[in-house]
Amino acid sequence: MDTKHQIYRTEASMDKSNEYMKAGTLTEDEPNELLGSLDFKDTSGVSVPENLIDQVIGQDEAVEVIKKAAHQRRHVMLIGSPGTGKSMLGKAMSELLPVEELQDVLVYPNPEDNNNPRVRVVAAGRGKQIVDAQKMEARKKVQTRNMFLMLIVMALIVYSYYTGQLLFGVIAAALIFLSLRYMLPKEDAMVPKLLVDNNGKKKAPYVDATGAHAGALLGDVRHDPFQSGGLETPSHERVECGSIHKANKGVLFIDEVNTLRLESQQSLLTALQEGEYPITGQSERSSGALVRTEPVPCNFIMIAAGNLDAVQGMHPALRSRIKGYGYEVYMRDTMDDTLENRNKLIRFVAQEVVRDGKIPHFTRDAVAEVMREAKRRAGRKGHLTLMLRDLGGLIRVAGDVARAEGASLTDANHVLSAKKMARSVEQQLADRYMERRKDYSMFHSTGDEVGRVNGLAVMGDSGIVLPIMAEVTSAQSKEEGKIIATGKLQEIAREAVTNVSVLIKKFLGEDITKKDVHIQFIGTYEGVEGDSASISIATAVISALEGVPVKQTVAMTGSLSVRGDVMPVGGVTQKIEAAAQAGIKTVLIPKSNMGDVLIDDGIKGKIEIIPVSTIGEVFEFAMGGQRTRLIEKLKKFASDAKIGLSLPEPITAPSRSI
Numbered sequence: 001m002d003t004k005h006q007i008y009r010t011e012a013s014m015d016k017s018n019e020y021m022k023a024g025t026l027t028e029d030e031p032n033e034l035l036g037s038l039d040f041k042d043t044s045g046v047s048v049p050e051n052l053i054d055q056v057i058g059q060d061e062a063v064e065v066i067k068k069a070a071h072q073r074r075h076v077m078l079i080g081s082p083g084t085g086k087s088m089l090g091k092a093m094s095e096l097l098p099v100e101e102l103q104d105v106l107v108y109p110n111p112e113d114n115n116n117p118r119v120r121v122v123a124a125g126r127g128k129q130i131v132d133a134q135k136m137e138a139r140k141k142v143q144t145r146n147m148f149l150m151l152i153v154m155a156l157i158v159y160s161y162y163t164g165q166l167l168f169g170v171i172a173a174a175l176i177f178l179s180l181r182y183m184l185p186k187e188d189a190m191v192p193k194l195l196v197d198n199n200g201k202k203k204a205p206y207v208d209a210t211g212a213h214a215g216a217l218l219g220d221v222r223h224d225p226f227q228s229g230g231l232e233t234p235s236h237e238r239v240e241c242g243s244i245h246k247a248n249k250g251v252l253f254i255d256e257v258n259t260l261r262l263e264s265q266q267s268l269l270t271a272l273q274e275g276e277y278p279i280t281g282q283s284e285r286s287s288g289a290l291v292r293t294e295p296v297p298c299n300f301i302m303i304a305a306g307n308l309d310a311v312q313g314m315h316p317a318l319r320s321r322i323k324g325y326g327y328e329v330y331m332r333d334t335m336d337d338t339l340e341n342r343n344k345l346i347r348f349v350a351q352e353v354v355r356d357g358k359i360p361h362f363t364r365d366a367v368a369e370v371m372r373e374a375k376r377r378a379g380r381k382g383h384l385t386l387m388l389r390d391l392g393g394l395i396r397v398a399g400d401v402a403r404a405e406g407a408s409l410t411d412a413n414h415v416l417s418a419k420k421m422a423r424s425v426e427q428q429l430a431d432r433y434m435e436r437r438k439d440y441s442m443f444h445s446t447g448d449e450v451g452r453v454n455g456l457a458v459m460g461d462s463g464i465v466l467p468i469m470a471e472v473t474s475a476q477s478k479e480e481g482k483i484i485a486t487g488k489l490q491e492i493a494r495e496a497v498t499n500v501s502v503l504i505k506k507f508l509g510e511d512i513t514k515k516d517v518h519i520q521f522i523g524t525y526e527g528v529e530g531d532s533a534s535i536s537i538a539t540a541v542i543s544a545l546e547g548v549p550v551k552q553t554v555a556m557t558g559s560l561s562v563r564g565d566v567m568p569v570g571g572v573t574q575k576i577e578a579a580a581q582a583g584i585k586t587v588l589i590p591k592s593n594m595g596d597v598l599i600d601d602g603i604k605g606k607i608e609i610i611p612v613s614t615i616g617e618v619f620e621f622a623m624g625g626q627r628t629r630l631i632e633k634l635k636k637f638a639s640d641a642k643i644g645l646s647l648p649e650p651i652t653a654p655s656r657s658i
Contacts, residue, residue: 034371035364038343042409044361046350053092055351056085057344058335058386063089065327069301070096075272075322078305080331083389086305090206090253093301097204101249105196105296106130107236117236119294124198134191153177195241195296196248205250207300209243212254214264218242218271219279219296221288235291239279244271247300257304258313265315268302272321275299302326334383337375341384345374348388352395359399365412370395372598373419376573381595397422419600427462443467443522444552445583448624451544454555454584455521455536456575463571463578465555467522468533470540475514485519517541532569534560535588535618542619549624555579556588556622564615568592573599580607588612588621 040046049055056063062078062085069076070093078086104127108118122130153173160169198205209217219242224233244252254260260268271277276295281288304314304322311319322328335341349367353359362370373394377385385391398418402410443454443465455466519537535558543550557575559567572593579587580603589597591611612618 034368035342035346037339038346040346040364042361042363043346043350043353043367046347048347048351048354051092052088052095055347056088056092057348057388058332058341058384059085059089062329062331063092065329066093067096069093069327073301075302075304075326077319077322077326077328078303078331079308079311079328081307081333081387083387084331084333085386085388086303086331087208087253087255090208090251090303090305093303094204094206094251097250097301099201099203102198102201102204103196103249103297104128104194104198105241105245105248106192107195107239107293107296108192109190109234109236114235115291117239117291117293119195119296120192121297124201127194127197128199131192131194138191149177193236193239195239196245198249205247206253207243207247207250208253208255209247210253210255211259212243213282214261214267215240215282216243217260217264218267218277218282219245221279221281221286221291223281223283223286223288236293238288238291239293241279241296242277244268244277244298244300245279245296248297250300251303252300253303253305255305256310257306257318258310262315265318269315269318269321271298271300272302272318332386334378334380335386337378337382337384342371345371345384348391349395352392353399356396356399358403359396360402360408360410362395362398362410362415363412366398366410366415369412369415370398373415376598376600379570379573379596394418394422424462429459429462443582445585447552448549449552450547450549451540452552453536453540453543453550453622454552454579454582455533456555456557456579456587457533458571458574463574463576465578465582465584466533466536468536468540469520469522470537470544471518472541472544473516473518475516484516485521517544532557532559532571534558535566535612535615538615539618539622543623550622551586551624553585554588554622555582555584555586556618558588558590558593558612558618560615566590566612566614566618568596572596576607576609577603586610586621588618 038046053063053066065076066089068074076093078089080086102124104122104124106120106122106127108120110116110118153176156173156176157166157169160166160172163169214220220240221235222233222238222240224238226232257265267277274295275298277298278293278295280292281290283289302322304310304318346367349362349370353361370391371384374384374391377387377391379385394415398415399410401417401421402414405414407414444452444467445454451470451472453468453470455468457464457466519541521533536556538560539550539556542548555575557569557572559569561567568590572589573596576587576589576597576599580599584607586608588610589612591613594609594611597609610621612621
C-alpha cells in the first residue's frame with residue numbers, strides 16, 4: 001500500500017472520529033472504551049432494576065407510552081421486529097396497574113332456564129370463600145340426606161325380617177334407595193363455579209393470548225355426552241372462561257394479531273367496546289352451543305403486537321378502536337451508540353444472567369465482546385442493536401459454555417465460542433452453501449475473466465458470494481434487443497437490472513438496441529431480492545460489451561443510481577466476511593457504508609476494503625487488462641454528455657485495508 005493511500009486512511013479516520021464524537025456517538029473498540037462509564041469487575045456488581053418497566057432498553061418512546069396508557073387505561077398497538085421487547089412491555093404494563101380493583105367471577109345455575117347460567121361478580125378473594133361455604137353447606141345436606149335414606153332402608157329391612165319377608169324387604173329397600181337418590185335434586189349441582197379466580201394475586205393479570213383459538217380467547221362451553229337421565233353435568237359447570245375474561249382489570253397481549261380469524265377479531269372488538277362478553281359454545285354441533293351465560297366482565301387493556309404485515313391483516317374496525325382510544329408505537333431496531341446506551345447494554349447482560357439463573361456472571365472482557373456484537377448486529381454506524389432476544393441467546397449460550405467448562409465466570413473466550421456455536425440456521429446454510437460452491441468452482445477468486453463478477457449478497461443474517469455473468473449477442477428478433485436476466489429475480493432486483501440497462505446505454509454512447517444482453521445470477525435457487533448487486537451487474541455487462549476482463553480477486557456490493565452514483569446497501573459486514581472466507585482479496589463497498597463495517601478479528605488482515613462513490617471508481621479497481629481504454633472512453637463520454645461522472649486517477653483513489 002503506498003504512502004498516499006495510508007495518509008488518506010489516517011486523515012479520514014480522524015475526521016470520522018471527530019464527526020462521531022461531535023454527534024455524541026463513540027467509535028473506540030478497546031474493551032475499556034466499549035464498556036461505557038460503569039466500573040465493575042463482573043456483572044454481579046451491576047445493579048438490576050426491580051421493576052420490569054425499568055429493565056426495558058432502548059425503547060424510550062414506547063416506555064413513555066406504556067406508562068401513560070397504564071395510567072389512563074388506553075389500548076396500545078406495538079409494531080416492530082421480533083425480539084425488540086413488545087411482550088416485555090406488556091408484562092411491564094400489568095405491573096403498573098392497580099391491584100385493588102381485581103374481581104372474581106362466579107357462575108350460578110339458573111333454575112328458570114338451565115341453558116342461561118347466571119353470573120355474579122365479587123371482590124378478588126371473595127369468590128373462593130363463597131364457593132367453599134356453598135360446598136360445605138351442600139356437603140352437610142348430602143350427609144343429612146344419606147343418613148335419612150340409610151335409616152329408611154334399615155327400618156324396612158328390620159321390619160321385613162320380623163315379618164318373615166326378608167327377600168322382598170331387601171328388594172324394596174334397594175328400589176326405594178335408588179329412586180330417592182336419583183329423584184331428589186343433587187345438592188352439589190347448586191354450588192356455583194368459580195370462573196375467574198384472582199385470589200392472592202399481587203399484580204394485575206397479564207394474559208398472553210397469542211395464537212389462541214376462538215374458544216380459548218372468548219370462552220367456551222364443554223360438550224356433555226350425557227344430557228338426560230340424571231347423569232347430565234349442570235350447564236354452569238361446563239362453562240369455561242376465555243383469555244379476555246381472565247384479563248379483566250389487567251392486560252391482554254396478542255402478538256401477530258392478524259393471525260386471528262376475522263370472526264374472532266370482530267368478537268374481540270365487541271368485548272373492547274362493551275367491557276363484557278357472554279360465554280357460549282364455539283362449536284355449533286356441540287351441546288354447549290345451547291348454553292349462553294349472562295355477560296361476563298372483560299374490562300381489559302389490549303396490547304396488540306406484530307410486524308408491519310400485522311397492520312395489513314387486522315380487522316379495520318379493531319385497529320380503528322385501538323387507534324381511536326389508545327396509541328400506536330413503532331419499535332426501534334437500533335439505538336444510538338452513546339455512553340448512556342452502552343451502560344444500558346451492560347445492565348442488559350446482568351439482567352439476562354439474573355433472569356436465567358443457571359449461568360455464571362460475565363467478566364468485563366466478556367461484556368466487551370457482547371458490546372462488539374451489538375455494534376456489529378446493528379448494521380449501522382454509530383448504533384447498537386435492539387434485537388435483544390437474539391443477543392440474549394448469545395449471552396445464554398456463552399454462559400452454558402462457561403458452565404460446561406466449570407468456570408466461575410464467563411470470559412471473552414466463552415463468548416467467542418458461543419458466536420460460532422450459536423450460529424443461526426441461515427448462517428449454517430450459508431456456510432454449507434459456500435462449501436458447495438467452492439467444491440464445484442461456482443465462483444472464482446483468481447485471474448481475470450470477461451463478463452464475470454463476484455457479487456455479494458445476504459442470506460438471512462449471513463453473507464454469500466453471488467457470481468454474476470453477462471454475455472452480449474445479436475438480437476434474436478428484428479425488433480429492439482432485450483435485457484434478459486435469469487436467476488429467480490424478485491421485483492426490486494428486476495427494477496435494478498432495468499436501471500442498470502439505462503445507465504449502460506447512457507455511458508457507452510453506443511447503439512445497443514440491436515443486441516441482446518444476457519445476465520445470469522449463478523446458483524440463486526432461493527431467488528434474488530434487492531438492488532445491492534447493481535454495480536456488479538453494470539460491471540459484468542460493460543465488461544462483456546467492451547471485452548475488458550474483470551479481476552476475480554475482487555468482489556463488490558452497492559446500489560447504483562441512473563447517474564452512476566454508488567448508493568449504500570445493507571449487510572456490508574456480513575458480505576465482507578463472506579468474501580474473506582471465499583479467499584477473495586479485495587471488496588468494493590459504497591463509501592457511505594464505511595462506518596458500518598464491524599468485522600470480526602479473525603477477518604482483519606485477510607482482505608482489503610475499498611470505498612467507492614461512482615461507477616468509474618468501481619471500474620478503476622475491478623477491471624483488469626485494458627481498463628485504461630475503458631476509463632478514458634467513459635471520461636470522454638462523461639465530458640461530452642455533461643452528466644457529472646466523477647472518475648478518479650488510477651493511483652490516488654482512496655482505499656482502506658483491514
